[in-house]
Amino acid sequence: QLQLQESGPGLVKPSETPSLTCTVSGDSISTSGYYWGWIRQPPGKGLEWIGSIYYSGSTYYNPSLKSRVTISVDTSKNQFSLKLVSVTAADTAVYYCARPRGGAYGYFDYWGQGTLVTVSS
């Protein structure tokens, strides 16, 4: 059974550049045809797609976040990561990693439990 688990800093200060990691278990992140993605949800609000990555390193980003986001993959650790540059309070959210099926922009069939990132001084 595929499982995804996010880990992150929890509390970060404005202007910092936090990194979040998603550890995949139950399958290889390098399995051909599978992409991996990040979605976030501000407290009490809706979902927002951040971006996706293929194990080869090809990335696909939300145009509204593209200038501040970097998604990378470490196949040796079966992990992929999200870096968000110069955060503000508006980046406070639960960050989910998930697996998009049918391509980088596909539907999300497996989700992690989410990790809350709070931006506050």
Place this chain on the structure above:
Amino acid sequence: QSALTQPASVSGSPGQSITISCTGTSSDVGSYNFVSWYQQHPGKAPKLMIYDVSKRPSGVSNRFSGSKSGNTASLTISGLQAEDEADYYCCSYAGSHVVFGGGTKLTVL
């Protein structure tokens, strides 16, 4: 890009049917049959309920069904049960990115 438009809330009694709409544009819902729906209970991760407009993943009750007409997709839940009370989100491919709806809170009376 704008989020897809969903009603903020819908409600129904046990056993009844409800429909949640998801209105997009000709750049997303109207152009692609890649609409998915997610159920989210409080404090939990979203769960895939419908994909590719009307397909159900294995293990999802056949009380859940999806459809699309023009720029509007719909999720119908028949035979409402107390456990269906949750937030529901639609999602669509929008040509080089993905867009979600604002979410609909379903209350089972």
